[in-house]
Amino acid sequence: MAALAGNSAKEADYGAAASLVELAKDVADLASKARALLDSAVKSTGKPVESSQRPPQAVSATSRSPVKGRAKKAEYPKFLREGNSLVKLGWSPSEKSEYEHKSPREVLSLLISAVSKVGTNGRRFSMDKILPLVNPADNGRVPDYQAYLCLAWLKALGLLTQHGRQGYSLTTRAPIEPIIETHWAALPPR
Numbered sequence: 001m002a003a004l005a006g007n008s009a010k011e012a013d014y015g016a017a018a019s020l021v022e023l024a025k026d027v028a029d030l031a032s033k034a035r036a037l038l039d040s041a042v043k044s045t046g047k048p049v050e051s052s053q054r055p056p057q058a059v060s061a062t063s064r065s066p067v068k069g070r071a072k073k074a075e076y077p078k079f080l081r082e083g084n085s086l087v088k089l090g091w092s093p094s095e096k097s098e099y100e101h102k103s104p105r106e107v108l109s110l111l112i113s114a115v116s117k118v119g120t121n122g123r124r125f126s127m128d129k130i131l132p133l134v135n136p137a138d139n140g141r142v143p144d145y146q147a148y149l150c151l152a153w154l155k156a157l158g159l160l161t162q163h164g165r166q167g168y169s170l171t172t173r174a175p176i177e178p179i180i181e182t183h184w185a186a187l188p189p190r
Helices: 003-008 012-043 105-118 143-154 177-186
Strands: 078-082 083-090 097-104 160-162 168-170
Touching: 078 160, 083 105, 083 143, 097 105, 105 143, 105 168, 105 177, 143 160
Parallel strands: none
Antiparallel strands: 078 083, 083 097, 160 168
């Protein structure tokens, strides 16, 4: 569904893209609720549920590893929207706890502008070609962690591919700002 939403956004059918993103969230929520019900059934009966009765696996924020209380690595990062800020929730293995970073929406726009310039026609780029980002409103330097937070979200959306230490490349030649607007609107609020 994410690929279909991306294709719709590329074709400037933003209504369809937003609907597909919402549908994907609903499907993930349903799968998550079904897993929670099955987990509670297993706890109450002590019997595992037959694999044919299990819902299909989906990426969700509620999946857990067999070790009680330990978050799966695949569960993180999580991205949320708080007001006009992008929030990234991550997992610290050393602290065994969740952490969060925030970045204003303007930093995302600055990063997209920079990436669009250096990454045209599928060219690879490294962050040292982009950083430091400078906010034109006050000529202040944007903290690097905010740019990397936004970069992580672009990667999670599938708009950027990382090529190891050789850098990153855009996965689409279409303008990404309209695609971002659709995904921004679909971010879960906090």
